[in-house]
Amino acid sequence: xxxxxxxxxxxxxxxxxxxxxxxxxxxxxxxxxxxxxxxxxxxxxxxxxxxxxxxxxxxxxxxxxxxxxxxxxxxxxxxxxxxxxxxxxxxxxxxxxxxxxxxxxxxxxxxxxxx
Amino acid sequence: xxxxxxxxxxxxxxxxxxxxxxxxxxxxxxxxxxxxxxxxxxxxxxxxxxxxxxxxxxxxxxxxxxxxxxxxxxxxxxxxxxxxxxxxxxxxxxxxxxxxxxxxxxxxxxxx
Numbered sequence: 001x002x003x004x005x006x007x008x009x010x011x012x013x014x015x016x017x018x019x020x021x022x023x024x025x026x027x028x029x030x031x032x033x034x035x036x037x038x039x040x041x042x043x044x045x046x047x048x049x050x051x052x053x054x055x056x057x058x059x060x061x062x063x064x065x066x067x068x069x070x071x072x073x074x075x076x077x078x079x080x081x082x083x084x085x086x087x088x089x090x091x092x093x094x095x096x097x098x099x100x101x102x103x104x105x106x107x108x109x110x111x112x113x114x115x
Numbered sequence: 116x117x118x119x120x121x122x123x124x125x126x127x128x129x130x131x132x133x134x135x136x137x138x139x140x141x142x143x144x145x146x147x148x149x150x151x152x153x154x155x156x157x158x159x160x161x162x163x164x165x166x167x168x169x170x171x172x173x174x175x176x177x178x179x180x181x182x183x184x185x186x187x188x189x190x191x192x193x194x195x196x197x198x199x200x201x202x203x204x205x206x207x208x209x210x211x212x213x214x215x216x217x218x219x220x221x222x223x224x225x226x227x
Contacts (some may be wrong), residue, residue, distance in 0.1 A: 034215055043119075043205055043218035044159075051213055090158065101147055101209055102174075103216055107158040 002027040004093050006106035013081050014114045021076040021109050023065075023091030033074040034092040034103065035065055044090065050074065061085070086113040117142035119219035121206050127225045134179075134193040136222050138206030141187070147209040148189040149216065150181055154202045165189060201226045 003026045013019050025031055032051050036044040048059025055067040065076045074091060088110045092103040118141045128134060140146055150162045161174045163181035171181050178197050182190045189206060203223050207216040 036218075041221075041223070043121075043220045044207075046215050046217065049215050101216075102149075102161060102164060105159045 002031070002093050002095070002104045004091050004104050004106035006089075006091055006109050008109045009107070010110050010112065012112040012114060015083050016080050019076075019078045019081045019085070019111065021089050021091075021111070023074045023076065023106060024072055025074065025091070025093045026072065027093055027095065029095055032094045033065075033067060034094070035059065035063070035074075035076050036090045036092065037061075038088045038090065038108075040087075047076070047089075081111075081113055083113050083115065086111055117146070117208055117210055117217055119206055119208050119217060121204075121219035121222050123222060124220065125223045125225075127227060128196050129227050130198055131195050134191070134196050134200070134224070136191040136204055136206075136224075138189040138191075138219060139187055140189075140208045143187070143208065143210040145186060146211075147216075148183065149207040149209070150189065150191050151205040151207060152202045153205060153221075159205065163191070196226050198226050200224065 005024045007022050034049045035047040037047050038044045047063050048057050050057050050067045058064050063078050065074055067074050088108045090108045091106040094103040120139045147166050149164045151159045152162055153159050164172050165183040168183055179193050203221050205221045206219040209216045
């Protein structure tokens with residue numbers, strides 16, 4: 001069964017500093033990987049996705065993530081955080097051809113941005 | 116691009132009352148549709164998914180049911196709500212091969 005671990009429940013970062021959110025997955029085949037962001041009381045917005053090809057993927061809002069197969073990781077990064085990046089971030093794993101193309105989500109990382 | 120509509124945005128219901136949450140999708144045909152629940156301070160739990168009209172798969176045993184009467188309509192229901200049904204309910208849509216899931220804005224359900 002697939003699983004996703006986001007080791008950090010909370011991260012506090014100063015505005016303008018860099019941000020890295022960790023994501024480790026467990027899956028028997030090549031995974032499809034996603035990062036979503038959720039502002040309070042809102043739905044989830046897709047930041048970026050990895051299906052195949054270049055292991056460094058660029059997303060919206062200046063985010064990027066790198067797929068490292070050897071480490072089973074898909075960490076999210078942003079070079080300079082803005083106050084508007086304060087939100088909860090979810091990593092998810094799925095697979096093509098799996099019944100219903102279901103996703104498994106990590107528990108989320110809440111990011112607080114200090115002025 | 117696809118748009119996902121959920122209503123109502125918030126709902127307060129007494130224990131034992133029925134429930135009907137609706138999700139409709141625009142901008143895609145024959146999508147996969149999903150219902151998730153997000154309890155306070157917790158991650159997302161997949162409740163149901165559907166790959167076509169009338170086709171419902173349940174992921175966890177519970178007090179809820181789902182139906183898909185039309186291609187782009189997905190309904191979450193209950194005959195009698197429990198306190199434990201409180202949470203944030205999200206509908207998601209996947210338009211095709213190699214497409215990600217996109218989410219609606221959710222319904223906040225409080226059970227009193």
